Amino acid sequence: MEFYYDAKDRSGKTISGTHNSPGEQELLSWIRGNGWVPLNVSQHREISLTVPGDKLADSAAKERSEFWDLSPRIRLRDKLVFFRQLATMIAAGIPVTASLAILTEQTQNRRFRSVLTRVYKRVSAGTTLGSALAENPKCFDAITIPLVRSGEESGTLDMSLAKIASFMEDQENLRKKIISAMTYPTVVICIALLVLGVMVAVVVPQFEKAFGNLNIELPTLTLMTFKFGRWMQHNWYVIPLVIIVAAILLRQLRKMKSMKMPVDTLLLKIPIFGDIIFKASLTRSFRTMGSLLRSGVPVLSSLEMTAEVAGNERIKRGFLEMRDGASMGRALNAVVREKKLFPPMIGHMIAVGEETGRTDEMLEKIADWYDAELSEKIKRLSSILEPVMVVFVGIIVGFMVLAIFLPIISAINAFM
Structure with missing residues (x-):
C-alpha cells in the first residue's frame, strides 16, 4: 500500500x-x-x-x-x-x-x-x-x-x-479599496463621454442642417461645435484609440528601467490620487516587512523582499536605501529619518520598535495606520467626487445646449 x-x-x-x-x-x-x-x-x-x-x-x-x-x-x-x-x-x-x-x-x-x-x-x-x-x-x-x-x-x-x-486577504482588501476609489469617477467620465458622443454624432448634425436652411449667421461657439461634430462623425475612433495608446505607452514606460523612476515619481505627485498611491504602497510594504520579520526572516532579506512588492519605483528605492544603510550596521530609524520620502512618524515608530525589540509589531502598526488613513482618504474622495462629477457632466451638457440654442435665440430676436 x-x-x-x-x-x-x-x-x-x-x-x-x-x-x-x-x-x-x-x-x-x-x-x-x-x-x-x-x-x-x-x-x-x-x-x-x-x-x-x-x-x-x-x-x-x-x-x-x-x-x-x-x-x-x-x-x-x-x-x-x-x-x-x-x-x-x-x-x-x-x-x-x-x-x-x-x-x-x-x-x-x-x-x-x-x-x-x-x-x-x-x-x-x-x-x-x-x-x-x-x-x-x-x-x-x-x-x-x-x-x-x-x-x-x-x-x-x-x-x-x-x-x-491573512496577508493576501489584506492585499485583496487594499486592492478593493483602490478600485472603489477609481470606479465612480471612471463610470461618470465614461457616461459623460458617451452622452457627448451621442449628442455630437446624432443631435448636432440635425441642428446644423436646420440652421443651414435658415441662412442665419451662427455664433463662433456653434460653428466650433458643428465643426467638431463633423470631425467626430468621420474620426470618432481617434479618441478611444488615443486613450488606449496612452495607457499602453504609460505601461511600457514603467517597464523601461530608465523611465520607471520618473514615471512613478510623477504618479506620486498627482493631486489626491498620488497620495492614495503613496499610502497604498506604504500599507502593503510595511505589512509585508512586519510579517517577514515576525516569521524570522533576517532584516536585510526582509527589506529586499519588501522593496519588490512596493509597487512604485520611488518607494522601492527608499526600501533599498534602508537595506544599504542597515547592511552598514546603521539603525533603521536613522536611515528612515534621513530620507525625505517617509513621513517623520515612521522613523519615530521604528525607533520605538528597535528600542523595545518589537520592530515587527511596530511595522504592522504603521501598516494599520496607513490602511486607516487610506480608507478615510478614499471616503473623503468619494464624497468630493460626487458633486464634482455632477458639475463636470453639467458643464459638458450645458456647453452643447448653449451652442445649439444661441442661434435659435438670435433668430427669434431677429424676427421680433
Whole structure:
C-alpha cells in the first residue's frame, strides 16, 4: 500500500512524501529507521489530476502552453483560498501531499490547477513544499516562499500558511479599496463621454442642417461645435484609440528601467490620487516587512523582499536605501529619518520598535495606520467626487445646449 507521510529529519526540517509499505506500523518503523520523527501518516487514495494542456516535459513547452492557455488568469483570491484551506487541512492533521491532492482536484481555475499539479508531483517526489512553490515564481512571489520555508523548518507550517492567507486577504482588501476609489469617477467620465458622443454624432448634425436652411449667421461657439461634430462623425475612433495608446505607452514606460523612476515619481505627485498611491504602497510594504520579520526572516532579506512588492519605483528605492544603510550596521530609524520620502512618524515608530525589540509589531502598526488613513482618504474622495462629477457632466451638457440654442435665440430676436 502507498502512504503519505510528514516527518522531521535530524536537522528538524519538515519533509513530506509517499512510500510503499505493507501497513502503517511498518511505515512508522521505516521513518524511524531513517532517523526521522513521524508527524502524520495516511493511506494514499488514487486521485485523478489530469489537467488539460498540462506540460511537464520542459520549460519551453510549459511556456508555450501558458501562452496559448485562454483560461482565466490566476487571481489573488484563488491563491488566498488555496493557502487558507491548506492551512486548515494541515492543522487538522492531514499530510501535505494528501492536502495538495485534494485541493488540486477541487481547483476550478485551469491555469492554477496546472500549477498546483506540478507542485503536488514535486512534493510527492520528496521535494519540500517551499522548494516546489519556488519552482513557480510567476504564481508564488518572493514573499510567500520564505514564509513557507520558515514554517517547515520550525514545524509550524499551518501557522505560516494561515499568515500568508491573512496577508493576501489584506492585499485583496487594499486592492478593493483602490478600485472603489477609481470606479465612480471612471463610470461618470465614461457616461459623460458617451452622452457627448451621442449628442455630437446624432443631435448636432440635425441642428446644423436646420440652421443651414435658415441662412442665419451662427455664433463662433456653434460653428466650433458643428465643426467638431463633423470631425467626430468621420474620426470618432481617434479618441478611444488615443486613450488606449496612452495607457499602453504609460505601461511600457514603467517597464523601461530608465523611465520607471520618473514615471512613478510623477504618479506620486498627482493631486489626491498620488497620495492614495503613496499610502497604498506604504500599507502593503510595511505589512509585508512586519510579517517577514515576525516569521524570522533576517532584516536585510526582509527589506529586499519588501522593496519588490512596493509597487512604485520611488518607494522601492527608499526600501533599498534602508537595506544599504542597515547592511552598514546603521539603525533603521536613522536611515528612515534621513530620507525625505517617509513621513517623520515612521522613523519615530521604528525607533520605538528597535528600542523595545518589537520592530515587527511596530511595522504592522504603521501598516494599520496607513490602511486607516487610506480608507478615510478614499471616503473623503468619494464624497468630493460626487458633486464634482455632477458639475463636470453639467458643464459638458450645458456647453452643447448653449451652442445649439444661441442661434435659435438670435433668430427669434431677429424676427421680433
